[in-house]
Amino acid sequence: MAPICRFYQQGNCRNGASCRFEHPGANMNSNPNPFGAASSSSNRFSALSTGGNRSQEIPYKITKESIKLDLTEERPSWILSSYGAGRDPPEQLFGGPNRELSPEEVLFYIRSSNNPQQAMSEIAALQQQAEQQKQAALSNLDGAIQFILAAENNHPNRIDICKQTTPESGTAGVFSRQPVADTQSGFSNPLASTPFSSAPQQSQQPPQNPFGGGASSFGQTSAMGQKPNPFASTSNSSAFGQPPPMGMGMPKPAFGQTSQMGTAGPAFGQASAMGQKPNPFGSTAFGQGQTQTQTQTQSPFGQPAQQPSPFAAAATSTAPNPFAAKPATSTPSPFGQPAAANPFAQPAPAPSTDQQMDTSAPTPAASNPFGQPLTSSPFATATQAPAAANNPFAAAQKPSGFGAPAASNPFAAMQAQTQPQPQAQPQSAPTATKNPYAPNSSKQHPPPESYIVKALNGRITSFNGQPVYYRWKVDDKYVEVMPPVDIHTGKRDPPVPGVLNKDGSWRKVFFPEGPPGYNRDTEPIDLGTYTASVKAAYEKMMARGVFEGDMPEVPPMREDCLWNF
C-alpha cells in the first residue's frame, strides 16, 4: 500500500485521482460525520480527536490506542461508569442501568439499605464485574471495536436516538449566538416531517408515532397558533391552550406519560384540570399524609411578598432578629422553632438536634503545649488568617457563634479539629506513647492520637487534619500504584503514609506512629550554652512558627521540638 497522501488528508491534493499516493477516501470523506463539526482542524483543543491518520481509518474516530489509554492510563477513579469510545458512536462500549451508577446513587443505596454491609458488598461485586469487563475489552480491543461498529446495524442505536429529536436540517436557531429572524415567538417549527418518538429510550422499541396519522407532535399542535406559553393558566380546561385534536383516547398515551403514575389517562395537566385528579401522592390532599406538618388551610406560600427583602427586615440592617415578619403568635414554622430563635445559635428546640454543631464555649485542650485556649471551631484560624492588607472581606470579621479565635498557629487549629470528636474517631488500640522529651522535662509532647487518626485496619486516615495517602517506594520515588513484588525476595515493602502539599505533591509522614523515645545523645552537650535568651527564642518559634530575629546557634533541647511531621 502506498503511503498516504498528506495533501489529501489536509483536504487539497492537486493530483486528484491520479495521485501516486493513497487517498483514503472511502469512509472518511464520503461520509462526513454529521456530528463532528467540532473536530475541524481549527480546533486544537479537542481532546477527543485522536488525529488517527494511520493506515486504517475506523469511523467515529475510534482508535485502539485511545481506547487503551482511556481504560488504563487515563481511567477515572470511579469505575461504575458508562464509556463511549470515539465520537458519537452507534453504541457505547460499556453502559446500561446495571453498569452505570453515579456516586450519589451508590451512596444513597448503601445508606438507605437495611443492611449496609450487604449493600456495600453488592456494590463491590458490581465494581468487580466492571473491572472484569474492562480487562476483557483490553485483551480484545478489536472485538470491542467490532462490537461498537456492529451496532450500526441495530436499530434504534444511539445515533438514531439522537436523530429522533434533532431534525435532519439542523436545529432551528432558537439558541443561536446571532439573532435569527424567524424565531420571534420562540417557536421553531422543526418537526414538520419528523414524527418524534414517544419514548426516546435505549430500549429496543421502534420509534412510534403515537398519533397515527395525525399531527406529528403534541407540542407542535399546541404550538400551532397558540400563544407562546404552553403552561397556560390551569383555569383553562387544557393546560396547554388547546387540547390536541386526538384527545385522550389513545390506547398508548403520548410522549411524557409516565406509566408509573398508574392512571389511565395521560399525565398532562389537562386531565387533572378537568376534575379527575390522578394523584401520584397516593393521598387525598396535597401535602397530607406526608411527614411534613404543613398547615392545609392556607396557601403554602402565604401572601405574595412584594418587599425586596425576603426576610422583611432589610438585609443590611443590623437588627439581630431577621424574622420580623413572623411574630411568635403567628402560625409557627413547621419545624417548631419560635420566631426569635436563630436555629443555628442553639441546639434547635424540637426536631433538629445537632450534636456535632459546637457553637458553645471553647473546649480547653488537654495537652496543648502552647497553652492557649482552643476554640471549638476548626475554622477559627482560617478566619483569622485573612487579616491581610487587601482583604476585601475586611479585617473585622466575627463569625457568629465562635469564641476568641486561637492565635495563628496552624498546629492549634489542627488539634482543635481533632479534639472535639475523640469518640467519633475509629481508633485502633492506643499505641504506647513514647515520650521524646527528657524524663524530668516539664513539657509533654502532644499525644499521637490527637493528630493522627487511624482506621480500624491500622491505616492512618488523617494526619494533622490532612487526608493521608499511602504510597510505595519504588527505586527512589514514591508511587501510588502497587508495584510488583521483588523478583528475588518475593517481597514488597509496605506502603508508607504521606500527605499532600498545597501544590499537590506528596510528602512522606516521617513519624506515623508518633514521636520516638528519648535519646540523650541529641541533647545539647553543654547545657551552659543553652541560655535563657536561647530558650526564649525557641519558645517564641514554637508559638509563632517562625524565629523572631536570628536563629540561635545552639541546637534546641528535645523538649522544644515536635515530632508531628
Next chain:
Amino acid sequence: MSGLFGSAASSSANSNTIGDLKNDVPISNPPEDTISRLAFSPTQDILAVSSWDKKVRIYQIASNGSSEGKHMYEHDAPVLSVDFSKDGQKVASAGADKQAKVCDLQTLQTAQVAAHDQPIRYARFFELPNSSGPMLVTGSWDKTIKYWDLRQSTPVGTVQCQERVYSMDVRNSLLVVGTADRYVNVINLQDPLKFYKTLQSPLKWQTRVVSCFTDATGFAIGSIEGRCAIQYVEDKDAGSNFSFKCHRDPPQGNITQVYSVNDISFHPQHGTFSTAGSDGTFHFWDKDAKHRLKGYPTVGGSITATTFNASGNIFAYAVGYDWSKGYMANSQNYPNKVMLHPIQGDECKPRPSAKKR
C-alpha cells in the same frame, strides 16, 4: 491540579495565573455532611445550602464575608438540590425522599410541591415570559423530567428521558439535561414537552454536571474523567465546540490521576466559568479565548458544589467528600465546609488570548 488546558501564552504568564485562597472565608455552622448544592439568591447575598444531612440551610452573607444562619428546614432523606426563584422569594429543594419542597422566605413556610417515583436529582425554578409565576422543573432517577406550577399536586407536564437524570440546568428558555449513558437532551422551555435536540455527550465517561452559558446559547459539560466540553446548542454554532482536559495530576510515569469535574458555574456578568473537582481545586476559564484565567491550589478536600452570587463578586464552593473513591474512603476528619472566595480584580474577567488564533 494544574490544568493542561493552555497555550504557550498562559504558561508564560504563569506567575499570575495561580490565585490564592488566603481571603476565603468559611460559612459559620455549615452542614454536617457532604454538601450537594449551593445557590445564591438572584436579588441579595443569601446563600442556600443543601446537604446529605437532610437539611437545607439558608444564610445571610455580609459584604465582609461573614455569614449568619437564617433558616433551616428538613427533608426526610438527603437533599440533592436547591435553587432560588428569580424574585429571590422562594427556595426550592429536592432530594432522595422523592419530593421537592418550596420554602417561602417571607413566611418561612415550606410545602411539598412535587413528587417522583425515585429520588429527585435536581429541581430548578424557571419562568416563561407570559406565565403567571415561577414554575419548577424536576429531574429524577426515575428517568423523567416533570414540570410543576407549584399550585397543583400533579405535574403540568412530563418528559421521558433515555435514562436517569444525572444533571440539569436552566437558563432563560434553555433547559439542558444530562442523563446516564451519556445522553444530553436540550429542551426549549417555550416548547417544553419535547426535546429540542438530543446528543451524545462529547465526553467519554459518565456525565457529572451540565451548566448553561450565561447567554443561554450553549452549555458546558463535565465528566468523571477530568475533562470538560463546551457545546453550543445550535448546529451552526457547532464549529465553536471544543473540549479540554482539566483536574488532572501531572502524569507520573505513564499513569495520570484523573479527577471528576464535580461542578461548573458561569459568572453572571462575564460569562466566564469555573470548574471544580475531586482533586480539591477550582479554576476559572474563558471559553471564548479558550484559556484558563486562574487556577487555585487545593482547598483541602474535594469540591462538591460551586456557585457565584448575583453580582459576581463572591464565588462560593463547598468542600466535602464526594464519594468518588468509594464508601470506605470517607473519614470523620474529612473537611466539610462552604467557603466564600472574594472575586478580586480581573481573576474572573475574560481576557483575550495573547497569541494569534
